[in-house]
Amino acid sequence: xxxxxxxxxxxxxxxxxxxxxxxxxxxxxxxxxxxxxxxxxxxxxxxxxxxxxxxxxxxxxxxxxxxxxxxxxxxxxxxxxxxxxxxxxxxxxxxxxxxxxxxxxxxxxxxxxxxxxxxxxxxxxxxxxxxxxxxxxxxxxxxxxxxxxxxxxxxxxxxxxxxxxxxxxxxxxxxxxxxxxxxxxxxxxxxxxxxxxxxxxxxxxxxxxxxxxxxxxxxxxxxxxxxxxxxxxxxxxxxxxxxxxxxxx
Amino acid sequence: xxxxxxxxxxxxxxxxxxxxxxxxxxxxxxxxxxxxxxxxxxxxxxxxxxxxxxxxxxxxxxxxxxxxxxxxxxxxxxxxxxxxxxxxxxxxxxxxxxxxxxxxxxxxxxxxxxxxxxxxxxxxxxxxxxxxxxxxxxxxxxxxxxxxxxxxxxxxxxxxxxxxxxxxxxxxxxxxxxxxxxxxxxxxxxxxxxxxxxxxxxxxxxxxxxxxxxxxxxxxxxxxxxxxxxxxxxxxxxxxxxxxxxxxxxxxxxxxxxxxxxxxxxxxxxxxxxxxxxxxxxxxxxxxxxxxxxxxxxxxxxxxxxxxxxxxxxxxxxxxxxxxxxxxxxxxxxxxxxxxxxxxxxxxxxxxxxxxxxxxxxxxxxxxxxxxxxxxxxxxxxxxxxxxxxxxxxxxxxxxxxxxxxxxxxxxxxxxxxxxxxxxxxxxxxxxxxxxxxxxxxxxxxxxxxxx
Numbered sequence: 190x191x192x193x194x195x196x197x198x199x200x201x202x203x204x205x206x207x208x209x210x211x212x213x214x215x216x217x218x219x220x221x222x223x224x225x226x227x228x229x230x231x232x233x234x235x236x237x238x239x240x241x242x243x244x245x246x247x248x249x250x251x252x253x254x255x256x257x258x259x260x261x262x263x264x265x266x267x268x269x270x271x272x273x274x275x276x277x278x279x280x281x282x283x284x285x286x287x288x289x290x291x292x293x294x295x296x297x298x299x300x301x302x303x304x305x306x307x308x309x310x311x312x313x314x315x316x317x318x319x320x321x322x323x324x325x326x327x328x329x330x331x332x333x334x335x336x337x338x339x340x341x342x343x344x345x346x347x348x349x350x351x352x353x354x355x356x357x358x359x360x361x362x363x364x365x366x367x368x369x370x371x372x373x374x375x376x377x378x379x380x381x382x383x384x385x386x387x388x389x390x391x392x393x394x395x396x397x398x399x400x401x402x403x404x405x406x407x408x409x410x411x412x413x414x415x416x417x418x419x420x421x422x423x424x425x426x427x428x429x430x431x432x433x434x435x436x437x438x
Numbered sequence: 439x440x441x442x443x444x445x446x447x448x449x450x451x452x453x454x455x456x457x458x459x460x461x462x463x464x465x466x467x468x469x470x471x472x473x474x475x476x477x478x479x480x481x482x483x484x485x486x487x488x489x490x491x492x493x494x495x496x497x498x499x500x501x502x503x504x505x506x507x508x509x510x511x512x513x514x515x516x517x518x519x520x521x522x523x524x525x526x527x528x529x530x531x532x533x534x535x536x537x538x539x540x541x542x543x544x545x546x547x548x549x550x551x552x553x554x555x556x557x558x559x560x561x562x563x564x565x566x567x568x569x570x571x572x573x574x575x576x577x578x579x580x581x582x583x584x585x586x587x588x589x590x591x592x593x594x595x596x597x598x599x600x601x602x603x604x605x606x607x608x609x610x611x612x613x614x615x616x617x618x619x620x621x622x623x624x625x626x627x628x629x630x631x632x633x634x635x636x637x638x639x640x641x642x643x644x645x646x647x648x649x650x651x652x653x654x655x656x657x658x659x660x661x662x663x664x665x666x667x668x669x670x671x672x673x674x675x676x677x678x679x680x681x682x683x684x685x686x687x688x689x690x691x692x693x694x695x696x697x698x699x700x701x702x703x704x705x706x707x708x709x710x711x712x713x714x715x716x717x718x719x720x721x722x723x724x725x726x727x728x729x730x731x732x733x734x735x736x737x738x739x740x741x742x743x744x745x746x747x748x749x750x751x752x753x754x755x756x757x758x759x760x761x762x763x764x765x766x767x768x769x770x771x772x773x774x775x776x777x778x779x780x781x782x783x784x785x786x787x788x789x790x791x792x793x794x795x796x797x798x799x800x801x802x803x804x805x806x807x808x809x810x811x812x813x814x815x816x817x818x819x820x821x822x823x824x825x826x827x828x829x830x831x832x833x834x835x836x837x838x839x840x841x842x843x844x845x846x847x848x849x850x851x852x853x854x855x856x857x858x859x860x861x862x863x864x865x866x867x868x869x870x871x872x873x874x875x876x877x878x879x880x881x882x883x884x885x886x887x888x889x890x
Binding site: 226227230231233234237238239378381382 | 440441463510527531
């Protein structure tokens with residue numbers, strides 16, 4: 190029986206790579222997002238390349254009222270009933286801009302955290318009822334500790350990480366697995382111009398997708414991609430606060 | 439999004455700063471073109487060696503985000519895909535289903551758009567022709583923001599200008615190409631060693647017509663008696679019965695190969711006449727006459743498994759000099775070229791020599807019936823420029839030309855002499871790009887655009 194994976198935020202850099210990675214393994218795919226034209230192009234590519242079934246559903250993170258309808262549609266596409274859901278979208282604006290423009294700050298929190306809670310509670314309820322399924326949430330290393338250069342984005346991801354961990358705790362006894370993914374730097378449109386893609390610290394979306402797919406199969410709880418970010422973050426988290434607050438970081 | 443990038447071709451020769459853009463759909467491209475007054479050129483995976491995909495101080499539009507398959511017909515083998523799809527992706531998706539590329543250059547890290555723009559060729563050119571022969575149609579986004587479908591029956595002059603047109607007619611959005619049905623992922627190869635250039639020509643004359651794939655690794659360091667000696671590789675697609683028994687139950691699968699990587703630029707003294715001579719002697723010595731069954735990856739893409747092999751040439755980079763000569767003058771012309779190169783002591787290891795078949799699909803297509811020789815020349819500054827001028831002169835005297843996908847140094851005058859159909863190409867280009875927005879550093883250098 191083939192699995193069906195819903196990808197929320199299907200046109201993000203990581204999502205595109207993950208859709209291919211999972212379809213290559215035979216998963217049918219439901220693409221959920223805002224850009225119908227891009228998702229149609231992706232869907233055609235996935236069916237031609239991997240000969241799997243693909244469904245497309247409009248999904249707007251900030252359209253909270255329509256989340257129940259969206260989720261219902263995701264359950265009724267040609268790709269079949271979802272057995273896995275991956276939340277793969279995020280919003281990262283310039284930190285300085287978020288400090289002076291409350292709208293941007295609010296948008297960051299609404300997209301990265303509030304919308305995630307809204308849609309995933311719906312997913313959690315259904316999967317719990319079925320007593321099976323896997324939920325994967327792409328958070329970020331930025332959520333491990335707030336730092337001056339990125340704390341509004343970091344706060345939203347810190348919230349998301351705590352939410353996902355609580356969800357994992359709740360759903361364990363229902364037979365539903367929850368995976369938290371914490372990427373460091375990945376070469377996508379979110380980080381274009383901010384990081385040097387040739388740096389060994391920067392993962393390609395394909396590498397991140399492979400890490401995520403393997404972790405989903407192995408039923409890991411939390412992973413960093415790439416793996417060495419757990420060392421970097423452990424060091425960062427160990428720095429005592431009286432020292433950390435003085436750093437330009 | 440826009441990023442300033444320092445770009446070069448595969449030869450790492452004279453990198454230039456360009457404004458790089460990653461626009462991932464035709465709509466995004468049209469939006470950008472509509473708003474922009476500046477020049478631009480498309481870039482695939484940057485596997486051309488010189489400057490065809492550079493545009494110093496101006497725009498380079500990366501096509502790699504546009505890498506979607508659009509349709510595949512199992513009964514005909516016709517594949518329609520975006521121009522940013524790589525040949526490697528096509529193989530990965532379709533070889534397991536029994537389909538291979540109809541012809542392939544020496545690396546699979548080339549985009550479909552790049553393959554069309556350079557009208558690439560492979561080891562089967564003498565039988566099947568170039569990449570252009572297998573392109574049924576393409577959609578071209580002009581600088582006027584119009585999209586035209588081009589084929590042998592529709593907008594034909596634009597089709598013929600785009601094949602081998604180095605991206606100067608417009609941005610290729612998608613293309614329909616003909617894949618080839620294959621039984622296995624293996625090639626049966628006969629290795630033959632030749633003593634010198636004369637012997638090499640004789641070997642091709644005698645044997646090439648019996649094989650679908652022919653190529654020779656030529657020793658470009660030995661002077662005198664052994665000059666132009668080769669290890670010839672003549673191959674045919676292997677039937678299932680011919681492949682190693684361990685792989686017979688899965689004839690389209692491959693042995694996994696350990697990928698290596700050159701992690702940093704080597705110091706420039708590593709490749710010198712002595713080390714190259716030693717390597718050539720070893721390579722020539724190791725390969726006697728024999729027959730082997732070789733997997734497609736090792737036969738068609740020997741260098742792809744060493745990622746960043748171009749770093750072996752160090753920070754100063756290198757150029758690749760790839761020449762074509764017609765049958766009447768090839769032997770005498772290549773003899774002069776080899777004499778000049780071996781005399782200059784320019785270390786070029788493992789040059790590639792091949793016989794070619796008739797027919798040029800595009801106005802500026804490189805090959806025709808005759809012979810091609812490709813060799814690497816390290817960037818040693820002015821002596822290199824002098825050497826290539828002299829080699830160009832030999833080519834022009836003998837009715838030959840250079841491959842634009844490899845060229846980094848030739849002059850406007852030499853190019854005009856090598857490509858007498860230049861005016862015909864420019865007439866088409868100027869008709870469809872009246873404001874001259876499609877510009878590359880190579881186009882400026884060769885006088886293919888005004889105001890260079």
